[in-house]
Amino acid sequence: MAASLSRPCFISLHLPYRQGWAQHLANTFRFQPVAVRETPRVRQLALRRGSAVFLVNERLAPGSASTSSREFLYDVDPQPALGTASNVCFEVDDVLGFCKRLQSQGCSLLVPPTELRDDGGSVTYGVVSSVVGNISHTLLDRSRYQGPFLPGFQPIQRAPSATGDGIEITHFDHITYVCPRGGARAALDWYQRCFGFHRFLLNPQESPAEGYVLGGQGVGMLLLALQSAQGTPAHGCKLVFAESLSRDGTNQVDTFLEQHGGAGIQHVGLCTTDIVTTTRALQQQGVRFFTPPATYYSQGGKAEEIRGAGQDPHMLAELGILLDTTPPGDKGRRGTDATESPSQEYLMQIFTHPIFSEETFFLELIDRRGAPGFGEGNIRALWKAVQVYMDQQQ
Numbered sequence: 001m002a003a004s005l006s007r008p009c010f011i012s013l014h015l016p017y018r019q020g021w022a023q024h025l026a027n028t029f030r031f032q033p034v035a036v037r038e039t040p041r042v043r044q045l046a047l048r049r050g051s052a053v054f055l056v057n058e059r060l061a062p063g064s065a066s067t068s069s070r071e072f073l074y075d076v077d078p079q080p081a082l083g084t085a086s087n088v089c090f091e092v093d094d095v096l097g098f099c100k101r102l103q104s105q106g107c108s109l110l111v112p113p114t115e116l117r118d119d120g121g122s123v124t125y126g127v128v129s130s131v132v133g134n135i136s137h138t139l140l141d142r143s144r145y146q147g148p149f150l151p152g153f154q155p156i157q158r159a160p161s162a163t164g165d166g167i168e169i170t171h172f173d174h175i176t177y178v179c180p181r182g183g184a185r186a187a188l189d190w191y192q193r194c195f196g197f198h199r200f201l202l203n204p205q206e207s208p209a210e211g212y213v214l215g216g217q218g219v220g221m222l223l224l225a226l227q228s229a230q231g232t233p234a235h236g237c238k239l240v241f242a243e244s245l246s247r248d249g250t251n252q253v254d255t256f257l258e259q260h261g262g263a264g265i266q267h268v269g270l271c272t273t274d275i276v277t278t279t280r281a282l283q284q285q286g287v288r289f290f291t292p293p294a295t296y297y298s299q300g301g302k303a304e305e306i307r308g309a310g311q312d313p314h315m316l317a318e319l320g321i322l323l324d325t326t327p328p329g330d331k332g333r334r335g336t337d338a339t340e341s342p343s344q345e346y347l348m349q350i351f352t353h354p355i356f357s358e359e360t361f362f363l364e365l366i367d368r369r370g371a372p373g374f375g376e377g378n379i380r381a382l383w384k385a386v387q388v389y390m391d392q393q394q
């Protein structure tokens with residue numbers, strides 16, 4: 001079964017009672033509130049930047065909101081003890097057929113296909129649980145809907161400050177899951193089988209059978225990745241599955257499992273077309289980013305690599321931005337059109353501090369200049385920066 005899933009339509013975040021995040025997302029990350037739904041017990045706020053939409057679900061009353069099973073529209077209640085990103089919504093053409101196929105494959109439907117309508121038209125959706133931690137997926141057909149967000153939500157008038165603030169965020173680039181030990185391969189298989197995602201090799205060093213194993217220097221991690229069936233390698237949304245291979249159980253992946261209370265979404269990569277300006281603007285708004293170790297910029301040929309890509313090593317170091325060039329020969333391996341660009345391909349990344357009070361969920365900015373993968377040096381640098389941060393927290 002090859003399902004026609006495209007880029008996520010929204011990523012849903014849940015917060016426990018008395019915790020909010022929507023204001024923070026609006027004020028510091030400058031996501032624009034577009035639609036809201038409020039009941040006496042919950043508030044659901046959709047915030048958009050480019051085509052990236054977060055649905056922030058807040059509780060307005062103590063206790064479990066799930067006395068009514070549909071308290072949260074287009075989602076289920078993960079009953080969070082802490083902030084968690086627990087649902088990714090994908091658009092599909094045929095919700096009924098899709099849900100039927102998933103059920104015949106043994107998947108559990110949390111919300112059966114349901115139709116909702118208002119003046120803007122109608123949508124059909126269902127919610128299925130995934131095989132990873134608390135993550136569920138909303139499958140949505142909104143081809144018959146003309147309204148600004150979804151039926152059941154009230155539109156919010158667009159404030160004039162949404163553009164021209166230097167923050168260039170275009171779409172969700174990737175979603176990284178932390179899987180339990182031994183669970184990354186099963187997750188990969190499930191998304192290939194049930195959602196029709198294709199394997200994506202993160203790096204030329206990756207062995208398709210084993211996955212991408214990062215060892216040495218205190219890093220013990222297995223990474224496996226997929227990309228959605230629709231969309232080119234450069235434009236589709238990727239799923240990255242991370243699993244700890246470390247023996248001492250104190251690294252960031254194990255810490256996520258412990259503090260999150262199980263597997264789940266560790267970070268979301270937001271694609272930007274101008275990482276330098278965007279990082280600067282977000283820093284001015286108070287967003288805090290991980291700073292890679294100073295050695296990242298001074299180690300073997302990094303400054304030359306950065307200059308070779310046409311970037312300024314001092315500026316990147318000052319902001320904490322990581323850069324990785326695609327090694328020659330990498331293009332063909334991932335099936336990129338070799339005639340696309342004669343110049344060197346590279347990408348730049350930067351990672352925020354954890355968003356909630358626990359060391360769990362964070363965001364990333366990624367600026368792809370033709371490079372579809374993830375740089376090994378950058379993953380190591382992020383790993384190191386997170387470890388330093390975690391050690392400082394103790």
Ligand SMILES: O=C(O)C(=O)Cc1ccc(O)cc1
Nearest residue numbers: 176240242252364374379382
């Ligand atoms: O580089 C990325 O964005 C990744 O998604 C790879 C990754 C996965 C898990 C980590 O704890 C650190 C890096």
